[in-house]
Amino acid sequence: MQIKTQASERHTLSVTVENEPGILARIAGLFSARGYNIESLTVADVTEDATISRITIVTSGPPAVIEQIIAQLDRLVPVHRVVDLTELGPHVARELALVKVKGTGEKRIEAMRLAEVYRARVVDATTASFVFEVTGGPEKIDKFLELMREVGLVEVARTGVAAIARGADPI
Amino acid sequence: MAADKTGADILIEALTDLGVEVVFGYPGGAVLPIYDALFKQTKIRHILVRQEGGAAHAAEGYARATGKPGVVLVTSGPGATNAVTGIADALMDSIPMVVITGQVGTPLIGTDAFQECDTIGITRHCTKHNYLVKDPAKLGAVIHEAFYIATSGRPGPVVIDLPKDVQVATAAYRKPAGPGAVAAQHKSYRPQVKADTALIETAVEMLAAAERPVLYTGGGIINAGPAASQMLRELQRISGAPVTSTLMGLGAFPASHPAWLGMLGMHGTYEANHAMNQADLIVALGARFDDRVTGRLDAFAPNARKIHIDIDRSSINKIVRVDVGIVGDVGRAMDDMVRVWKGRAHQAADLSTWFARIDEWRGKKSLAYPESKAAIMPQHAIRRLWEATRHLKPIVSTEVGQHQMWAAQHFDFEGPNKWLTSGGLGTMGYGLPAAIGAQIGHPDALVIDIAGEASIQMNIQELATATQYRLPVKVFILNNEYMGMVRQWQDLTYAGRHSHSYSEALPDFVKLAEAYGWKGMRIEDPDALDGGIAEMLAHDGPVMVDCRVAKLANCFPMIPSGAAHTDMLLYESEVVGEMTDEAKALV
Ligand SMILES: Cc1ncc(C[n+]2csc(CCOP(=O)(O)OP(=O)(O)O)c2C)c(N)n1
Numbered sequence A: 001m002q003i004k005t006q007a008s009e010r011h012t013l014s015v016t017v018e019n020e021p022g023i024l025a026r027i028a029g030l031f032s033a034r035g036y037n038i039e040s041l042t043v044a045d046v047t048e049d050a051t052i053s054r055i056t057i058v059t060s061g062p063p064a065v066i067e068q069i070i071a072q073l074d075r076l077v078p079v080h081r082v083v084d085l086t087e088l089g090p091h092v093a094r095e096l097a098l099v100k101v102k103g104t105g106e107k108r109i110e111a112m113r114l115a116e117v118y119r120a121r122v123v124d125a126t127t128a129s130f131v132f133e134v135t136g137g138p139e140k141i142d143k144f145l146e147l148m149r150e151v152g153l154v155e156v157a158r159t160g161v162a163a164i165a166r167g168a169d170p171i
Numbered sequence B: 001m002a003a004d005k006t007g008a009d010i011l012i013e014a015l016t017d018l019g020v021e022v023v024f025g026y027p028g029g030a031v032l033p034i035y036d037a038l039f040k041q042t043k044i045r046h047i048l049v050r051q052e053g054g055a056a057h058a059a060e061g062y063a064r065a066t067g068k069p070g071v072v073l074v075t076s077g078p079g080a081t082n083a084v085t086g087i088a089d090a091l092m093d094s095i096p097m098v099v100i101t102g103q104v105g106t107p108l109i110g111t112d113a114f115q116e117c118d119t120i121g122i123t124r125h126c127t128k129h130n131y132l133v134k135d136p137a138k139l140g141a142v143i144h145e146a147f148y149i150a151t152s153g154r155p156g157p158v159v160i161d162l163p164k165d166v167q168v169a170t171a172a173y174r175k176p177a178g179p180g181a182v183a184a185q186h187k188s189y190r191p192q193v194k195a196d197t198a199l200i201e202t203a204v205e206m207l208a209a210a211e212r213p214v215l216y217t218g219g220g221i222i223n224a225g226p227a228a229s230q231m232l233r234e235l236q237r238i239s240g241a242p243v244t245s246t247l248m249g250l251g252a253f254p255a256s257h258p259a260w261l262g263m264l265g266m267h268g269t270y271e272a273n274h275a276m277n278q279a280d281l282i283v284a285l286g287a288r289f290d291d292r293v294t295g296r297l298d299a300f301a302p303n304a305r306k307i308h309i310d311i312d313r314s315s316i317n318k319i320v321r322v323d324v325g326i327v328g329d330v331g332r333a334m335d336d337m338v339r340v341w342k343g344r345a346h347q348a349a350d351l352s353t354w355f356a357r358i359d360e361w362r363g364k365k366s367l368a369y370p371e372s373k374a375a376i377m378p379q380h381a382i383r384r385l386w387e388a389t390r391h392l393k394p395i396v397s398t399e400v401g402q403h404q405m406w407a408a409q410h411f412d413f414e415g416p417n418k419w420l421t422s423g424g425l426g427t428m429g430y431g432l433p434a435a436i437g438a439q440i441g442h443p444d445a446l447v448i449d450i451a452g453e454a455s456i457q458m459n460i461q462e463l464a465t466a467t468q469y470r471l472p473v474k475v476f477i478l479n480n481e482y483m484g485m486v487r488q489w490q491d492l493t494y495a496g497r498h499s500h501s502y503s504e505a506l507p508d509f510v511k512l513a514e515a516y517g518w519k520g521m522r523i524e525d526p527d528a529l530d531g532g533i534a535e536m537l538a539h540d541g542p543v544m545v546d547c548r549v550a551k552l553a554n555c556f557p558m559i560p561s562g563a564a565h566t567d568m569l570l571y572e573s574e575v576v577g578e579m580t581d582e583a584k585a586l587v
Helices: A023-033 A063-075 A106-117 A138-151 B007-017 B029-039 B052-066 B078-092 B119-126 B136-151 B164-168 B179-185 B197-209 B219-223 B226-239 B270-278 B330-343 B352-362 B378-392 B402-410 B431-441 B460-468 B484-493 B509-515 B526-538 B581-586
Strands: A009-018 A040-045 A052-061 A079-084 A091-102 A121-126 A129-136 A153-158 A162-165 B022-025 B045-048 B070-074 B097-103 B129-132 B157-163 B213-217 B243-245 B260-263 B281-285 B305-310 B324-327 B395-398 B447-452 B474-479 B519-523 B543-548
Touching: A009 A023, A009 A063, A009 A162, A023 A040, A023 A052, A023 A063, A023 B119, A052 A063, A052 A162, A063 A079, A091 A138, A106 A121, A106 A129, A106 A138, A129 A138, A138 A153, B007 B029, B007 B136, B007 B164, B022 B052, B022 B431, B029 B070, B029 B097, B029 B157, B029 B164, B045 B460, B052 B070, B052 B078, B052 B097, B052 B431, B052 B460, B070 B078, B078 B097, B078 B119, B078 B157, B097 B119, B097 B136, B097 B164, B119 B129, B119 B157, B129 B136, B136 B157, B136 B179, B157 B164, B197 B281, B197 B305, B197 B324, B197 B330, B213 B226, B213 B270, B219 B226, B219 B330, B226 B330, B243 B270, B260 B270, B260 B402, B270 B352, B281 B330, B305 B330, B378 B402, B378 B447, B378 B474, B378 B526, B395 B402, B395 B431, B402 B447, B402 B474, B402 B484, B431 B447, B431 B460, B431 B474, B460 B509, B474 B526, B509 B519, B509 B543, B519 B526, B526 B543
Parallel strands: B022 B045, B022 B070, B070 B097, B097 B157, B129 B157, B213 B243, B213 B281, B243 B260, B281 B305, B305 B324, B395 B447, B447 B474, B474 B543, B519 B543
Antiparallel strands: A009 A052, A009 A079, A040 A052, A091 A129, A091 A153, A091 A162, A121 A129
């Protein structure tokens, strides 16, 4: 028996929630319980009002599924607002990665050169390794990691995406 | 400043302020302070069930029959986990319910303490919302908020997990100024009650222009209160449209009405399903396009434009894409539609051609069943039960299985809040405690649980609850010795391989009833059916009837999984042997 799949789109959602215990589990649990994709999820208090947190979720699915994800999130009692930044128009998305690269000699020089191209900062160095800090859109970070893999990538820590709409207006 | 009270006293006082009259519960170490507080007061009645699952279903039955929220009180750990099935059931069927669970003291949380479990974690996915209250000062507000959330918007179960030290700690309690104050205070939860006017107008124009409309109604209309059922009659009257209903919606529209098509879906009538299939407009009212209703999606109402009115925005376009989605209280939305309709002086369209076709489908008599002199046909038993009791307007609950579907098909309801069944989750063991809850809410009503012999055993211990509170509940078991619905599927799908669907060892239900202090009866002979029903009704107390019915009867009509609404099986002879893997997966 074949399980059908439909063409999928990637969407970045900004969700403001009441800052209460278990809210992250509630949101993450909604995705797992209903079988929605979750590519990244980040959360922090960002408003003056310490009782509200902002969650950025990158998800993917066919348009009808995205519509459901938004409606289902909106239905959760502690959720204030769900904004589909992808639908809203141009927005900025950034992620931070810490990238550990091991190597000596030529490899080491190559790693430094690539880091410069990607504006990655060295935050730790030994004679045999670097830890780079790099920020940017997820694609830029993917590309950076791909290149580093060739010169001696050993470990990565990534934050997931924080995103915000362009222009003067808040969402 | 109000004098400080213990958490347990705050709970009781807040429940009293909220108008709670009954709590269904079971005690334990983690709720002893609350039980002590209950002991010291007289306003709230506590109904002691025999298993926490029974408390949850009883609260559901109470809520469904009275329209008021059901309240449950259970201890931590096993008490809470026993209640989970009922909580999940209430979520699926949108039943307003508040469940108070005891929790170990806050210093012990997370230490694997005795009778500790993560109730909040376990119930997160089967509640509308849940709370762990760690600060007694917040308790009063949380209780009021929990009732507001459970009863507003799309109703559902809310859990309040209450650690034992919070129950004994003291704090001030302030009564909110009213439900409006609670709603205004809530920062994020804003159910949309009033529908968009422009969309209502569009819906009215579509209904006025339709040639083959169907009103497809669901449990949401019952949840919206008795006025919504009245409004449905009015909407039907002005538009002339035929009406069908889901399992959960039965009773919102009177079954005796000429525009009534019967239930739709898997075991719905031929006329309801064909009318849906051939409609040019479907107005879904508080119904959610459940898979048991739609059957194969690509063949569901292919030519119809669809309007969907629902209080829950996420129900719209979830399963079926609609042309007009309207978020709002279905009762108010119908009221708005009626007003717009009258304001525009629309006349009911001439639907005689449409009804002529419907009459042809009705001619199939899809609910007909073979008669037998040798054995009681289960459908016949329900029909006779209905005829004997219809004038008493009984409240009927069911368990889950063939008997449930036969009850839905053959027991005709004229009004809302009379039909209690587990539609969404399909929980065997629901019917007896639900009947008990309904009887508590309506002490003078005739309450009957139509049961199967397998289902009734899931919460049989609740017979004792009815005995203790002198509830004259009637349990009418259609005993076919099989888990009939399972066997029916095995006949249809697995070439009659009856894997573990026969009950090898059944109790003597008459003796069992008597052991619990009930009257027990057995009816075996078709000629004894009417007399037996009369005897059951004449007894002024709880009665359990073991009605022996034809063992291999199947429930028709039926849309097999994976089939379209037009491919209904009507008769036994149409039962095919083995299904494809694809169809099996849809079962
Ligand atoms: C708690 C639970 N377990 C299992 C099932 C699956 N199930 C659905 S119907 C059914 C058989 C019910 O048998 P019975 O109560 O005798 O009713 P009948 O179908 O014979 O009328 C079963 C096992 C269920 N619905 N609920």
